[in-house]
Amino acid sequence: MAEVGIFVGTMYGNSLLVAEEAEAILIGQGHKATVYEDPELADWEKYKDQYVLVVTSTTGQGDLPDSIVPLFQAIKDKLGYQPDTRYGIIALGDSSYANFCGGGKQFDALLQEQSAQRIGKMLMIDAGEHPEPESQSNPWVEQWGSLLN
Numbered sequence: 001m002a003e004v005g006i007f008v009g010t011m012y013g014n015s016l017l018v019a020e021e022a023e024a025i026l027i028g029q030g031h032k033a034t035v036y037e038d039p040e041l042a043d044w045e046k047y048k049d050q051y052v053l054v055v056t057s058t059t060g061q062g063d064l065p066d067s068i069v070p071l072f073q074a075i076k077d078k079l080g081y082q083p084d085t086r087y088g089i090i091a092l093g094d095s096s097y098a099n100f101c102g103g104g105k106q107f108d109a110l111l112q113e114q115s116a117q118r119i120g121k122m123l124m125i126d127a128g129e130h131p132e133p134e135s136q137s138n139p140w141v142e143q144w145g146s147l148l149n
Contacts, residue, residue: 001030002148005047007039009056009068009103014133015092018125019055021134022090022141029145038067041074049084051119051148054107055137057092062099064106076110085116088144090137094127101125120144 004026008019019035026033036043044052057065064072091104101124108122123140125133 001032003047003050004031004033004053004148005043005050006033006035006053006055007044007068007071008035008037009054009065010037011057011059011065011067014127015055015057015065015090018090018092018133018137019053021138022053022055025138025141026145029142031145031148039071041071041078044071044075044079047085048082050086052085052087053090053141053144054087054104055090055092056103056107058094058097058099058101058103060097062097062102064103068103072107072110075114079114081115082111083115083117085111085114086119086148087111087116088119089122090140091122091124092127092133093124096128119147 006019010016023033091101093101125136
């Protein structure tokens with residue numbers, strides 16, 4: 001089965017909860033999954049021929065949370081072309097803000113620019129409609145995990 005690195009950008013813990021639930025689902029499917037709460041570039045590079053799942057919330061200004069900004073910048077500044085990276089994104093946000101799920105959208109745009117291969121569609125969860133984000137993410141992760149080989 002696949003190896004999946006789960007990279008978390010969180011402000012209040014919701015993304016971490018979603019990531020931990022995703023880890024349990026993926027392991028239950030027979031995959032090997034590891035959550036990185038304060039991810040570094042070295043962690044990301046371990047998965048260049050495997051799979052990465054980015055689970056990130058969004059600040060009120062549409063930016064990434066501080067916990068994942070160093071990883072984002074390092075990928076942008078040091079990696080460049082990474083066509084062997086296969087990824088998924090779960091973005092948490094609040095549609096009452098102008099830049100809904102902006103953190104996840106930024107990460108997706110960066111990885112697309114670097115020729116990484118997204119598996120499935122990005123999941124965007126609206127905190128205003130779904131106060132328990134795992135109710136939306138768990139079925140998505142089950143389906144996403146079935147796409148991995």
